[in-house]
Amino acid sequence: MERSAINVDALTSRAAIYAREGKFDLAIRDLDAAITVDKQNPNVFFNRGYARFASAEYQKAIADYTAAVDLDENFGLAYNNRCLARAVAGQDLLKALADCDVALKLMPVNLDVRDTRGFIYLKLGDAALALNEYNAALASDPNRATALFGRGLAKIRTGDIAGGEADQAAARRINPEVDKEFSVYGLK
Secondary structure (H helix, E strand, O other), X not given: OOOOHHHHHHHHHHHHHHHHOOOHHHHHHHHHHHHHHOOOOHHHHHHHHHHHHHOOOHHHXXXXXXXXXXXXXXXXXXXXXXXXXXXXXXXOHHHHXXXXXXXXXXXXXXXXXXXXXXXXXXXXXXXXXHHHHHHHHHHHOOOOHHHHHHHHHHHHHOOOHHHHHHHHHHHHHHOOOHHHHHXXXXXX
């Protein structure tokens, strides 16, 4: 029995529901089936990359984000997520930064890109550039927990311990789980 494009959409929608529920294995199963039917849909690869990233399958997530950008060279979110996956995997941080640069050109006001670039600079050991990225994000949204926490790390690494700890405390008030988020990324 041949599946129609509607079935691909239904599989993708159900996968999104599974992902929201934290059932990433079921989301991946549905997205695998959708890709079997439509290998030219960048959104399906992107969504599977998201589910794989959430399952800590970073290499597979990178492959899916790569497939998405190969199908749509203007898919800014896929570049950003591949940047983040590479950084979390500790894989080629300069390639990761190049992905973030493309994402920033495609989505200049997207704050996730600023956060990811800040994260990359922290991983590269350049706290001053990380500080610039987090400040740019906070200029648009001063209550962005990830940017506050990242800026706190950057400040601490540049010697501003009190300022860094204040930023981290503010981030924790907004999102009590922010420490856990950063520890997953390999930063404390």
